[in-house]
Amino acid sequence: MEVTFLGTGTSHGIPVIGCDCPVCTSADPHNNRMRSSLLIRHRGLTWVIDTGQEFRLQAIRAGLQQLDAVFYTHDHADHMFGIDDLRIFSCRRSLPVYGAQETLLQIRKRFAYIFASTIPGGGVPSLELIPIDEHGLSIGGLQIQPVPIYHGTRLINGYRFGPMAYLTDCSGIPESSLPLLEGLDMLVVGALREREHPTHFSIGQAVDMIQRIAPVQGYLTHMCHEIDHESLSGRLPPNIAPAYDGLCVNLTLEE
Ligand SMILES: [Zn+2]
Ligand SMILES: [Zn+2]
Ligand SMILES: [Zn+2]
Structure with a gap:
């Protein structure tokens, strides 16, 4: 299984428009962060978690030729406003889109034009919205499991794909979700900044x-943009690192 970070930034993206802080003006490419998204390749199948505003640029950069499904964590703009660019992956067949019931409802509402089918000649993505519940699903021999997490007071979905789990926009993990996270080779957790925030873990809380x-x-x-990649890397425990756009991790699966 191959996991690639398409984006690792918060909702503004880094650099932030008009900001001249040291991170936004940094020459270190690790400090350029598009909106958070993850690409997973496994046995000839390709999935992404979330499609933010830069999805098109991220797909081009990652050389994405094929997409078999999209998994949405929640309905915030920085996680789904690239949805229209799924068009290219749904020309011949509709693209399966998984998410919690409420997230799919919001997709239907905010992107009503996609489902209205009134546009002559197409021009909209063809999406098959499929609710994913606590049983998860098995694709390509891999168990894919939603992991409920807190994003402020609301529950959103993290996802576990076999040995890897992705918990972005997380400010707390219910005790009942912890058993879903046992025995992981790789765990990705959102961490907004050093200071605490009502809807995101700080660096310390995530660690x-x-x-x-x-x-x-x-x-x-x-x-x-308060986080400089290199200085953060230097003060994290040895088995924890800040991800960066383009980082690719290979995981060996037990047969
Ligand atoms: Zn977000
Ligand atoms: Zn800045
Ligand atoms: Zn969010």
Whole structure:
């Protein structure tokens, strides 16, 4: 299984428009962060988690030729406003789109034109919205499991794909979700900044949670412009690293 970070930035993206802070003006490419999204390749299948505003650019950069399904974590703009660019992947057949019932409802509402089928000649993505519940699903021999997490007071979906779990926009993990995160090789957790925030983990909170869950390797994502990649890398525990756009991780699966 191959996991690629398409984007690792918070909702503004980094650099932030009009900002001249040291991170936004940094020459280190690790400090350029598009909106958070993850690409997973497994046995000839390709999936993405979330499609933010830069999805087209991210897909081109990753050389994406094929897409077999999209998994949405929640309905915030930075996670789904690239949805129209799924058009190219749904020309011949409709593209399966998985998410919690409420997330799919919001997609239908906000992107009503996609489902109205009144546009002559197409020009809209063809999406098959499929609710994913606590049983998850099995594709290509891999168990894919939604993991309920807190994003402020609301519950959204993280996802576990076999040995890897992705929990972006996370400010807490219900006790009932912890058993879903046992025995991970790789765990990605959102960490906005050093200071605490009502709807996102801080760096310290994310690190504590990763250490509690104890995966082999932890990564931080969804970071804001207060975080400089290199200085953060230097002060994290040895098995935790800040992710960056384009980072690719190979995971060996037990047969
Ligand atoms: Zn977000
Ligand atoms: Zn800045
Ligand atoms: Zn969010």
